[in-house]
Amino acid sequence: MSPVLPRTRPEWQAALASLPSSPPKIPAFFFAHGSPMLAFPKDSPRLSSDPVMSHMGPTGPLAQFLADFGKTLLEKYNPQGIVVFSAHWETPGERLVTDYGDPNPLLMDYYGFDQQLYELQFKSKGDTGLANRVVECFKDAGQLARLTNKLEPRGHDGRGFQGPGLDHGVFVPFRIMFGEEFMDVPVVQVSIDASLSPEKNWAVGAAVSKLREENILVLSGGLTIHNLRDFSSFSPSVAQKPYHDFHQAVLDAVTASSPKPLLSLPQHPSFRLAHPRAEHFVPIYVAAGAGLGDLQGDTSIVEQDKAKVKVLSAVYGSVTVAFGV
Secondary structure (H helix, E strand, O other), X not given: OOOOOOOOHHHHHHHHHOOOOOOOOOOEEEEEOOOHHHHOOOOOOHHHHOHHHHHHOOOOHHHHHHHHHHHHHHHHHOOOEEEEEEEEEEEOOEEEEEOOOOOOOEOOOOOOOOHHHHOOXXXXXXXXXXXXXXXXXXXXXXXXXXXXXXXXXXXXXXXXXXXXXXXXXXXXXHHHHHOOEEOOOOEEEEEEEOOOOHHHHHHHHHHOHHHHHHOEEEXXXXXXXXXXXXXXXXXXXXXXXXXXXHHHHHHHHHOOOOOHHHHOHHHOOOHHHHOOOHXXXXXXXXXXXXXXXXXXXXXXXXXXXXXXXXXEEOOOOOOEEEEOO
């Protein structure tokens, strides 16, 4: 029987409260970063009439969770920096690490939304020392990495230009988690591996695991269900059974005693329905690597201590997990 996992606000608040305060190593987190729907006006009539907006929008359970999550992270860990990975930035072979200075620019990498969503604000700062430390971690692990700055575009902005910046998988949830002005803790973003290989992205996370001992918070954002071809997939009230089956498979995998079920999720019968492309799912492997370290030997027999993995939110399609608790 699967364990009872937090799906309501009192339950996830209890899970967040149970995280250890000021541990020797900060846990690494896979978090549901949502979408621009989180930034819709709270008085939008669609919030009550559209089941997807009511679940994924600014008054839904994910928005509520993110507000509680961000507050908990700052109170329990008082981090000296945040290193964040996002489903929306992938590079082949080489990790790019932002060295944007103050403030971090925003890349509004979405299209077709109302003008007000292109006027969103999230003021944060980078840090060259932290960015260089991240590059050093990758090089120590035998991986390629380099800095990127404001002069190097990384994608197409929905406002009509190629540009640098934190993407919406970072600044949209961070606005809820930390507020629209967040200048106390530097934020550095790192690309995931474009191979979308679970093992390679696990290794990406493992390379930066030592940062957890240096009071640096490692966050990796995506979604456990993400099918833009079928918007019903984003709401539990209208999603078909295969989506719910995959949601449960994710929860079973992260609470298993071995990493094999987690690594095997791309072979689940409903995986390609839940993720026509895997970029929103593989960030969970980055977080697992950062929290649990390198995979050793045969992953079919490597056991992980269940106490080191904690589901903080089991909300449909928006699972958030702490690794290395």
